[in-house]
Amino acid sequence: xxxxxxxxxxxxxxxxxxxxxxxxxxxxxxxxxxxxxxxxxxxxxxxxxxxxxxxxxxxxxxxxxxxxxxxxxxxxxxxxxxxxxxxxxxxxxxxxxxxxxxxxxxxxxxxxxxxxxxxxxxxxxxxxxxxxxxxxxxxxxxxxxxxxxxxxxxxxxxxxxxxxxxxxxxxxxxxxxxxxxxxxxxxxxxxxxxxxxxxxxxxxxxxxxxxxxxxxxxxxxxxxxxxxxxxxxxxxxxxxxxxxxxxxxxxxxxxxxxxxxxxxxxxxxxxxxxxxxxxxxxxxxxxxxxxxxxxxxxxxxxxxxxxxxxxxxxxxxxxxxxxxxxxxxxxxxxxxxxxxxxxxxxxxxxxxxxxxxxxxxxxxxxxxxxxxxxxxxxxxxxxxxxxxxxxxxxxxxxxxxxxxxxxxxxxxxxxxxxxxxxxxxxxxxxxxxxxxxxxxxxxxxxxxxxxxxxxxxxxxxxxxxxxxxxxxxxxxxxxxxxxxxxxxxxxxxxxxxxxxxxxxxxxxxxxxxxxxxxxxxxxxxxxxxxxxxx
Numbered sequence: 001x002x003x004x005x006x007x008x009x010x011x012x013x014x015x016x017x018x019x020x021x022x023x024x025x026x027x028x029x030x031x032x033x034x035x036x037x038x039x040x041x042x043x044x045x046x047x048x049x050x051x052x053x054x055x056x057x058x059x060x061x062x063x064x065x066x067x068x069x070x071x072x073x074x075x076x077x078x079x080x081x082x083x084x085x086x087x088x089x090x091x092x093x094x095x096x097x098x099x100x101x102x103x104x105x106x107x108x109x110x111x112x113x114x115x116x117x118x119x120x121x122x123x124x125x126x127x128x129x130x131x132x133x134x135x136x137x138x139x140x141x142x143x144x145x146x147x148x149x150x151x152x153x154x155x156x157x158x159x160x161x162x163x164x165x166x167x168x169x170x171x172x173x174x175x176x177x178x179x180x181x182x183x184x185x186x187x188x189x190x191x192x193x194x195x196x197x198x199x200x201x202x203x204x205x206x207x208x209x210x211x212x213x214x215x216x217x218x219x220x221x222x223x224x225x226x227x228x229x230x231x232x233x234x235x236x237x238x239x240x241x242x243x244x245x246x247x248x249x250x251x252x253x254x255x256x257x258x259x260x261x262x263x264x265x266x267x268x269x270x271x272x273x274x275x276x277x278x279x280x281x282x283x284x285x286x287x288x289x290x291x292x293x294x295x296x297x298x299x300x301x302x303x304x305x306x307x308x309x310x311x312x313x314x315x316x317x318x319x320x321x322x323x324x325x326x327x328x329x330x331x332x333x334x335x336x337x338x339x340x341x342x343x344x345x346x347x348x349x350x351x352x353x354x355x356x357x358x359x360x361x362x363x364x365x366x367x368x369x370x371x372x373x374x375x376x377x378x379x380x381x382x383x384x385x386x387x388x389x390x391x392x393x394x395x396x397x398x399x400x401x402x403x404x405x406x407x408x409x410x411x412x413x414x415x416x417x418x419x420x421x422x423x424x425x426x427x428x429x430x431x432x433x434x435x436x437x438x439x440x441x442x443x444x445x446x447x448x449x450x451x452x453x454x455x456x457x458x459x460x461x462x463x464x465x466x467x468x469x470x471x472x473x474x475x476x477x478x479x480x481x482x483x484x485x486x487x488x489x490x491x492x493x494x495x496x497x498x499x500x501x502x503x504x505x506x507x508x509x510x511x512x513x514x515x516x517x518x519x520x521x522x523x524x525x526x527x528x529x530x531x532x533x534x
Contacts, residue, residue: 243342
């Protein structure tokens with residue numbers, strides 16, 4: 001590949017990822033392996049569990065692969081996971097790790113250097129498809145006969161094979177390796193102070209009117225309080241949309257299941273109903289007047305001290321972290337996961353398949369790199385990188401992994417496992433084992449999962465579409481200005497008493513001038529092709 005091409009590629013913007021941040025490195029040419037492929041793996045292919053059909057060892061001669069990823073660790077080459085990967089597969093992984101803060105900048109330098117790592121990540125699908133079309137990356141679809149785990153998950157499975165058409169380029173070449181089953185079912189939602197609710201005899205709400213009445217009772221008992229607090233600034237409008245049926249992963253676009261068409265959330269009557277409800281809470285002093293500007297620190301203080309606020313929307317990890325934070329001053333503090341707010345009574349559906357931009361460079365080691373990714377997608381490989389080695393690093397007790405070497409720690413989470421064993425390295429967890437500590441819920445977190453799962457209170461997931469270059473340009477052109485204008489209007493609508501029906505109609509007209517129809521037309525054109533490709 002020419003240096004001119006790589007310099008051009010270096011100007012591409014980089015996308016973030018889901019769990020931590022991103023990671024980096026440089027060269028990707030043939031390396032020197034320090035060991036030969038494991039003879040024991042070849043003699044007994046089942047000794048490492050279910051490999052999904054990929055044969056170990058992967059290579060028949062010493063091979064080193066460079067893998068650019070995110071980690072704060074400096075000793076990954078000596079970690080259990082990297083050594084065990086080499087033992088099982090015959091591949092020595094040379095980890096090029098960078099902090100989440102420095103990864104994006106480092107990757108730009110790497111792309112410009114002319115020396116791509118064998119495996120790296122963090123760009124958007126349009127960016128990767130452009131690189132792939134110019135010959136820098138390997139099209140995965142051309143190696144399906146050598147990738148049994150990928151093929152089973154993303155080609156043969158009718159629920160997942162949309163990846164092959166939605167993430168591929170216009171020549172149907174797929175360059176990015178998906179991550180399967182990472183998300184927990186319930187990760188965010190409305191949280192409330194059950195201890196205060198119980199003290200005042202307030203029942204948990206089951207609909208909007210009960211939510212409103214609960215906040216009124218809290219305000220009556222604590223006149224100086226603002227019962228609902230928020231620290232997500234303008235994101236509050238997106239977080240609440242699922243309860244009104246206009247949310248989705250492509251927000252502000254969403255797919256109307258009844259009409260079978262894409263619409264712009266910002267201008268829908270359901271969105272106005274949501275704003276009207278917020279406005280009602282704001283006008284009656286039930287919503288914190290600083291909801292659009294509050295910082296994490298001030299919001300935390302309101303939710304944990306002095307009876308200032310009692311209900312919010314956030315991550316379920318707060319249920320225990322807030323209680324632990326104040327247990328010495330308030331041992332009765334009891335934050336719980338509440339029912340959804342909004343007429344649908346639903347929350348967002350988190351994706352079964354995530355896109356981190358994981359790719360393999362198009363060089364003489366591409367087949368070994370692809371097979372390594374396939375092994376890490378197998379039950380055997382995924383267990384190694386997200387749980388460890390049973391009988392060596394952990395043992396199972398009551399269906400959960402226990403780590404004897406970490407028994408003195410109050411909490412063993414994925415960051416602890418990364419530091420100790422090199423587990424849970426970003427983009428190595430291609431199919432996390434659901435028995436991993438990441439899916440160990442506390443009693444409060446388990447209650448949150450059960451509350452939503454029991455009644456299947458999830459909005460239907462929107463289709464994932466593939467856009468043409470022209471459509472991508474349209475979306476990029478209009479999204480920023482629509483989002484900026486909408487956030488400004490939404491805030492004014494909620495806090496200004498004079499804002500009402502007239503201003504809403506003006507906003508709808510303004511949104512049209514800012515490209516609302518053109519933006520949604522791109523989605524519906526892509527949807528038409530998606531339907532025809534079935």
